[in-house]
Amino acid sequence: MEKRGQIEKETMYWILSIIGFLVIAFFLYRLFDAISYEERSCELSVITRATSIDAAKQYVPLQCTTRKICLREKGDCSESFAGEKKQVVNLGSDAGKAREIMEKTLAEEMYQCWKLMGEGKRDIVTSLSTKTGFKEASSACVLCARVALDSEQAEIILENINLSKYLTSHQAPGSSLTYLQAFTDKSASSYARVGTANEVYREQSSDKRPVGIVELEGNEPESAVLFMQIKPPNYQEAFGNIFKSGGIIAGTAYFLFPRSVASIAVSGASRAIRNPVASAVVLGGTAAWQASIVIMNVHAGRAAAAGKCDRITVPGGESENIAGSGGCSTVVVLPYKANAINELCDYIESKP
Amino acid sequence: MNKKGNFFGDNALGIFIAVISLIALGFGAAMVYKAITAGEFELSQKNIDLLEKKSESIKSGQETKITIQEPCDGRSEECKWYIRAWGANTRDKPSRCIGSCVCICPKDDFNCESSERSVCRKFNFDEIKISSKMSMRTAKPLSEAPLRPIDPTSPDFQRIIGVECPFVILDKPLIELNVARDGESLLFSGECTECILDELEGKLCA
Numbered sequence: 001m002e003k004r005g006q007i008e009k010e011t012m013y014w015i016l017s018i019i020g021f022l023v024i025a026f027f028l029y030r031l032f033d034a035i036s037y038e039e040r041s042c043e044l045s046v047i048t049r050a051t052s053i054d055a056a057k058q059y060v061p062l063q064c065t066t067r068k069i070c071l072r073e074k075g076d077c078s079e080s081f082a083g084e085k086k087q088v089v090n091l092g093s094d095a096g097k098a099r100e101i102m103e104k105t106l107a108e109e110m111y112q113c114w115k116l117m118g119e120g121k122r123d124i125v126t127s128l129s130t131k132t133g134f135k136e137a138s139s140a141c142v143l144c145a146r147v148a149l150d151s152e153q154a155e156i157i158l159e160n161i162n163l164s165k166y167l168t169s170h171q172a173p174g175s176s177l178t179y180l181q182a183f184t185d186k187s188a189s190s191y192a193r194v195g196t197a198n199e200v201y202r203e204q205s206s207d208k209r210p211v212g213i214v215e216l217e218g219n220e221p222e223s224a225v226l227f228m229q230i231k232p233p234n235y236q237e238a239f240g241n242i243f244k245s246g247g248i249i250a251g252t253a254y255f256l257f258p259r260s261v262a263s264i265a266v267s268g269a270s271r272a273i274r275n276p277v278a279s280a281v282v283l284g285g286t287a288a289w290q291a292s293i294v295i296m297n298v299h300a301g302r303a304a305a306a307g308k309c310d311r312i313t314v315p316g317g318e319s320e321n322i323a324g325s326g327g328c329s330t331v332v333v334l335p336y337k338a339n340a341i342n343e344l345c346d347y348i349e350s351k352p
Numbered sequence: 353m354n355k356k357g358n359f360f361g362d363n364a365l366g367i368f369i370a371v372i373s374l375i376a377l378g379f380g381a382a383m384v385y386k387a388i389t390a391g392e393f394e395l396s397q398k399n400i401d402l403l404e405k406k407s408e409s410i411k412s413g414q415e416t417k418i419t420i421q422e423p424c425d426g427r428s429e430e431c432k433w434y435i436r437a438w439g440a441n442t443r444d445k446p447s448r449c450i451g452s453c454v455c456i457c458p459k460d461d462f463n464c465e466s467s468e469r470s471v472c473r474k475f476n477f478d479e480i481k482i483s484s485k486m487s488m489r490t491a492k493p494l495s496e497a498p499l500r501p502i503d504p505t506s507p508d509f510q511r512i513i514g515v516e517c518p519f520v521i522l523d524k525p526l527i528e529l530n531v532a533r534d535g536e537s538l539l540f541s542g543e544c545t546e547c548i549l550d551e552l553e554g555k556l557c558a
Binding site: 339345 | 525
């Protein structure tokens with residue numbers, strides 16, 4: 001009877017294992033079938049990093065590769081992508097249609113980039129050392145796509161391109177919202193744009209501003225679709241994170257080696273009682289020194305964030321994060337020029 | 353014998369799960385190791401591919417710009433890479449460089465000798481040169497000048513001169529290089545910053 005029960009139990013385990021295997025296989029099949037392998041591995045790496053513990057975040061590399069798109073009339077974008085694997089889009093000879101195709105391509109690439117990076121909701125840059133203020137915050141970028149234009153009418157196309165209008169008037173794929181609303185919120189009706197101050201204010205017709213995205217247009221035949229994120233902590237968060245991390249380390253150490261930790265604590269406390277003044281001086285001095293490092297790093301990180309985020313957002317908006325230099329996440333279209341990109345990014349995490 | 357047969361029979365599910373788990377664990381560990389160690393090296397290889405393809409695509413008398421990405425991805429503060437190049441007849445090149453050669457090397461292998469840390473590629477040109485220009489503040493007449501930055505408010509400060517270094521330092525997220533071809537000669541040129549003098553103690557910039 002007992003043996004029969006054992007056999008039934010084992011059979012049940014087998015059935016459950018096979019069902020589990022099939023469910024996982026189906027999930028993986030759908031996962032890899034839906035979008036290309038490269039995009040999926042990028043998204044998975046973003047999720048993995050965003051959900052990793054802070055101490056491990058910097059060791060999780062992003063598996064994102066820059067997509068190369070050639071918009072061509074006759075050429076093959078050899079000037080931009082010599083020997084590189086690229087996707088080719090034919091523009092035809094009509095400059096108006098070519099402009100529309102370019103606007104559509106850039107908008108789709110921005111949208112895809114924004115979605116892949118978690119729509120600015122995932123923190124993919126902040127390591128434990130940054131969160132605790134022991135390292136200055138820096139801006140990380142993912143170069144999602146490079147879009148090159150190879151056409152005899154390139155000048156006319158680039159002069160007439162109006163990406164901001166396209167984003168406000170066209171729906172994002174698979175959504176009832178316009179691109180702009182999908183990037184920001186439903187109330188956004190205007191588009192922050194890097195340019196002169198007048199241009200920025202003129203374009204800002206709504207109180208609610210788009211906080212996630214901005215466009216920087218240039219008359220360059222090659223553009224980069226870039227995701228940028230910088231998230232410096234404030235002073236309260238930095239010190240809070242230090243205490244939290246210290247508590248976790250101490251708790252883990254006590255859990256693993258209770259006797260050693262207890263004896264260290266007791267001997268430390270007894271020394272402090274024996275020499276209270278010296279202990280207070282040493283402890284106070286160390287704490288003040290460390291605190292000054294944290295304060296300097298937090299200040300520098302917030303100043304850096306203000307510099308990067310203010311370039312791409314409109315003053316007077318609702319986001320306390322940006323106004324208070326708490327950082328920002330954004331998708332931008334920039335000319336593919338080292339100077340333009342280096343101004344915004346401290347480092348690039350994607351593969352070329 | 354019978355006992356042994358029973359052991360495998362009774363624990364078939366456990367053994368199956370253990371084997372699958374071990375394979376998954378090994379695969380996961382290999383992927384993590386590959387991801388961590390290969391990043392910078394892989395990026396350097398991609399950069400050298402790009403340099404090679406772009407160089408081959410230009411004709412004699414032409415020049416073009418190449419934008420390459422810094423191999424460091426911000427995870428390591430010590431990370432710094434250089435592009436170096438040697439012509440076919442140049443002396444003092446890495447032993448593994450046969451003919452004309454372009455290398456991308458990390459700071460800890462500045463001479464590009466290690467095939468595990470640096471990436472080198474033979475280019476089909478007779479002569480290859482690489483240089484980057486920088487401004488340098490100098491205190492004394494040029495012959496006595498210390499090759500390091502000096503505070504412009506210092507009484508020793510006299511003038512700013514241009515210095516050329518036989519390498520390009522990859523110290524920004526994107527680096528723009530100019531490539532010019534003249535017959536079977538190739539010249540890569542870029543820009544660099546003053547800080548390089550501190551790091552290399554001026555030895556290579558004289």
